[in-house]
Amino acid sequence: MAQSLHLFNPSTRSSSLIPSPSKQCYSYPKPSHSISYRGFPVGFVKLSVRASSSSDLDPAPSSSSQVLLASDNGKGVAGGASATYAAPQDSGSIEVDTVTEAELKENGFRSTRRTKLVCTIGPATCGFDQLEALAVGGMNVARINMCHGTRDWHRGVIERVRRLNEEKGYAVAIMMDTEGSEIHMGDFGDAPSAKAEDGEIWTFSVRAFDSALPERTINVNYDGFAEDVKVGDELLVDGGMVRFEVIEKIGPDVKCRCTDPGLLLPRANLTFWRDGSLVRERNAMLPTISSKDWLDIDFGIAEGVDFIAISFVKSAEVINHLKSYVAARACDCDIAVIAKIESIDSLKNLEEIIQASDGAMVARGDLGAQIPLEQVPAAQQKIVQVCRQLNKPVIVASQLLESMIEYPTPTRAEVADVSEAVRQRADALMLSGESAMGQYPEKALAVLRSVSLRIERWWREEKRHEAMELSAIGSSFSDSISEEICKSAAKMANNLEVDAIFVYTKTGHMASLLSRCRPDCPIFAFTTTTSVRRRLNLQWGLIPFRLSFSDDMESNLNKTFSLLKARNLIKSGDLVIAVSDMLQSIQVMNVP
Numbered sequence: 001m002a003q004s005l006h007l008f009n010p011s012t013r014s015s016s017l018i019p020s021p022s023k024q025c026y027s028y029p030k031p032s033h034s035i036s037y038r039g040f041p042v043g044f045v046k047l048s049v050r051a052s053s054s055s056d057l058d059p060a061p062s063s064s065s066q067v068l069l070a071s072d073n074g075k076g077v078a079g080g081a082s083a084t085y086a087a088p089q090d091s092g093s094i095e096v097d098t099v100t101e102a103e104l105k106e107n108g109f110r111s112t113r114r115t116k117l118v119c120t121i122g123p124a125t126c127g128f129d130q131l132e133a134l135a136v137g138g139m140n141v142a143r144i145n146m147c148h149g150t151r152d153w154h155r156g157v158i159e160r161v162r163r164l165n166e167e168k169g170y171a172v173a174i175m176m177d178t179e180g181s182e183i184h185m186g187d188f189g190d191a192p193s194a195k196a197e198d199g200e201i202w203t204f205s206v207r208a209f210d211s212a213l214p215e216r217t218i219n220v221n222y223d224g225f226a227e228d229v230k231v232g233d234e235l236l237v238d239g240g241m242v243r244f245e246v247i248e249k250i251g252p253d254v255k256c257r258c259t260d261p262g263l264l265l266p267r268a269n270l271t272f273w274r275d276g277s278l279v280r281e282r283n284a285m286l287p288t289i290s291s292k293d294w295l296d297i298d299f300g301i302a303e304g305v306d307f308i309a310i311s312f313v314k315s316a317e318v319i320n321h322l323k324s325y326v327a328a329r330a331c332d333c334d335i336a337v338i339a340k341i342e343s344i345d346s347l348k349n350l351e352e353i354i355q356a357s358d359g360a361m362v363a364r365g366d367l368g369a370q371i372p373l374e375q376v377p378a379a380q381q382k383i384v385q386v387c388r389q390l391n392k393p394v395i396v397a398s399q400l401l402e403s404m405i406e407y408p409t410p411t412r413a414e415v416a417d418v419s420e421a422v423r424q425r426a427d428a429l430m431l432s433g434e435s436a437m438g439q440y441p442e443k444a445l446a447v448l449r450s451v452s453l454r455i456e457r458w459w460r461e462e463k464r465h466e467a468m469e470l471s472a473i474g475s476s477f478s479d480s481i482s483e484e485i486c487k488s489a490a491k492m493a494n495n496l497e498v499d500a501i502f503v504y505t506k507t508g509h510m511a512s513l514l515s516r517c518r519p520d521c522p523i524f525a526f527t528t529t530t531s532v533r534r535r536l537n538l539q540w541g542l543i544p545f546r547l548s549f550s551d552d553m554e555s556n557l558n559k560t561f562s563l564l565k566a567r568n569l570i571k572s573g574d575l576v577i578a579v580s581d582m583l584q585s586i587q588v589m590n591v592p
């Protein structure tokens, strides 16, 4: 027997949507057998609430009443959509990728992976077959780093990922990461890297060299470099992978002695320190988004990437600016803006930056160059928590499996680091050099996958009581209803041990609210557009499906059940909870 719980705010809906006892709007699919429910409220409850009339999203007068309906037969409860959705042409199909399909069939719902995986694409993984191997291995998002390679090179990667999605049914999203205008070294011409030995004198220069670089010379991208540094400053490459001391300044050239030897990689980040503190001279005035970044952003918009990650964000202002820029130019696609938290300024303004963004990245590489390394773990935990509270997806990035650039197995410490990020319930983990230029990209991805699965299972079995208290975030009354529905649905799903939560969501918002609750069961997110489906691929626990659906939940459910059954993804008797952002309701039912 199907049971349902609906919430209405009658004043926000047309009169035809108000429940009418004589009108039976739903006849839910009848399961083949009935089950008993523990603790499920059945009955009719009327609540009086004060709706905020100041919200433009919810123009309800303060006298409006909010009605909570629960039904034990799933019939006679009316509702409707706040918008009418046109059913696209291909209404008879459901799209889900073959890897998820295989995983669901082999391991059952419970053991599908909840933590999402991002792979940086570089020379080691840019071919079609290599990209396909990563997709098969569980890559949810492909990241291209505009610090490296040409736009043509990146365009090629985007085309191959899109082709992979079209030909093989994947929904791999594309994230474009901007270079940012912090100080970094140039390339080494044909050499992939250079070795700096203890005591060697190297020249860091802002001069443009026409031909090959002179020996032991490094280009610096920031014109003010030679003016900003002082003799005696300490110069850190990549947060301390290699260290130099500034010994002499000669016009545009800065001579430095190597004090900690190591490998110099192209475009490595440079910071300089004076008396134990990071120096913030005129370089602190560089714009977050450089003129080259703006051209890259235009490229990303033209290519229809799914996410744009902004390096070295300092304030919410730049995010707001970029979001309006994107909104004005990207007419038919919705590009999410991800704030990379990798500077002292971004930590200072953390909450406002995350609030303004569509997600965040804990970019530990540069963060570890700006704050003492021992402070990075606490910063990571804080960023992950703030993102969860504010309902923004968060990616933990950099050096997760650094040794796997060279070796086929990770260190125990790396496995512990990956475990910690999964235990913090971050939405996604990211590979950088491991997948871009390492020797074992697929093996590194397999480690992220197996560690995620194991820790997620441990969490479900052992840690359920450690649920995070989620504060209210809704900015309108209608938002608050959605939020409460998702919290209740997630709690019910855990208590009733349901097999899956189904969410019908046009924009993806309702799916993200469910993901935020980190329920024990997977969330099947049905959405009408391929772009939303790809975007949902970054969020914890969501299995995005593309499906055409209408505002009629009965037919949506019937259609979903029959399509999923035909593909052996669900079976009669499976217990599911369905929620939707068109009709604010929770329904509990067995698959017929």
Ligand SMILES: Nc1ncnc2c1ncn2[C@@H]1O[C@H](COP(=O)(O)OP(=O)(O)O)[C@@H](O)[C@H]1O
Binding pocket: 120, 121, 122, 123, 145, 147, 148, 149, 265, 266, 267, 268, 365, 432, 433, 434, 436, 437
């Ligand atoms: N498009 C690319 N072309 C060439 N090399 C790349 C590319 N993307 C990434 N890499 C390599 O992978 C390494 C790690 O990638 P990433 O972490 O994104 O960059 P970075 O180390 O510069 O912050 C880079 O240092 C670079 O050597």
Ligand SMILES: C=C(OP(=O)(O)O)C(=O)O
Binding pocket: 145, 147, 177, 311, 342, 362, 363, 364, 365, 366, 367, 397, 398, 432
């Ligand atoms: C992910 C990071 O940014 P990028 O690789 O672009 O330096 C980082 O600094 O950790």
Ligand SMILES: [K+]
Binding pocket: 145, 146, 147, 177, 178, 179, 180, 311
């Ligand atoms: K970058």
Ligand SMILES: [Mg+2]
Binding pocket: 311, 342, 363, 365, 366
């Ligand atoms: Mg960085």
